[in-house]
Amino acid sequence: MTKIAPSILSADFARLKEEILEVEQGGADYIHVDVMDGHFVPNITIGPLVVEAIRPITSLPLDVHLMIENPADYIDAFAKAGADIISVHVEASVHLHRTIHAIKNAGVKAGVVINPATPAEMLYPILKDIDLVLFMTVNPGFGGQAFIADVLSKIKQVDKWRQDFAPHVEFEVDGGINQTTAKLCTDAGVDVLVAGSAIFNEKNRENAIQNIRNATK
Numbered sequence: 001m002t003k004i005a006p007s008i009l010s011a012d013f014a015r016l017k018e019e020i021l022e023v024e025q026g027g028a029d030y031i032h033v034d035v036m037d038g039h040f041v042p043n044i045t046i047g048p049l050v051v052e053a054i055r056p057i058t059s060l061p062l063d064v065h066l067m068i069e070n071p072a073d074y075i076d077a078f079a080k081a082g083a084d085i086i087s088v089h090v091e092a093s094v095h096l097h098r099t100i101h102a103i104k105n106a107g108v109k110a111g112v113v114i115n116p117a118t119p120a121e122m123l124y125p126i127l128k129d130i131d132l133v134l135f136m137t138v139n140p141g142f143g144g145q146a147f148i149a150d151v152l153s154k155i156k157q158v159d160k161w162r163q164d165f166a167p168h169v170e171f172e173v174d175g176g177i178n179q180t181t182a183k184l185c186t187d188a189g190v191d192v193l194v195a196g197s198a199i200f201n202e203k204n205r206e207n208a209i210q211n212i213r214n215a216t217k
């Protein structure tokens with residue numbers, strides 16, 4: 001079954017606990033946490049303190065998406081705060097192999113994120129070492145942007161490598177996911193759909209989650 005990871009970027013931060021409980025009760029599989037530093041992306045969001053604060057609220061895995069420069073410097077802080085998956089951008093990681101192993105050594109699942117304009121080949125050397133690939137289907141930085149369909153061919157390319165030598169790797173997409181784009185992604189091999197505005201802009205979060213999941217069948 002397709003997994004759904006609501007992005008709290010589009011939640012009401014004044015009611016964050018209730019928002020997280022609503023999507024958990026509505027059938028979410030992960031809670032997606034967008035960390036932005038105002039350097040790697042032109043927006044500033046949340047840090048380890050917020051991850052630590054939401055950790056006791058939910059039993060769902062916390063899927064932490066680091067959109068920051070020098071992500072290796074912050075692995076321990078996010079691991080200690082309670083992250084279950086930490087994903088770093090290939091574009092921000094000079095020593096990607098070292099950073100991935102630092103995440104794993106911290107006892108956390110390691111993900112690698114790739115921007116829409118970054119070629120699939122960047123993933124090839126490290127695919128077997130990681131737990132998750134997060135394909136950006138928008139340029140990172142903001143919720144509510146339009147899906148970039150060109151990324152689908154890249155997902156299909158990496159899926160061939162996955163079938164060849166890395167069948168354990170989960171594929172996730174992030175950005176512009178709704179009932180229409182969800183199906184395009186799962187048809188290309190995606191296992192986990194991040195959705196922010198398509199879930200938190202709807203009054204009934206359970207219906208929103210179910211509608212996206214049902215659209216992929």
Ligand SMILES: O=C(CO)[C@H](O)[C@H](O)COP(=O)(O)O
Pocket residue numbers: 007009010032034065138139140141142143144145174175176177194195196197198
């Ligand atoms: O990483 C992100 C933005 O950089 C968010 O996870 C993503 O944008 C989710 O928002 P939406 O579903 O509204 O596009």
Ligand SMILES: [Fe+2]
Pocket residue numbers: 007032033034065174194
């Ligand atoms: Fe994200």
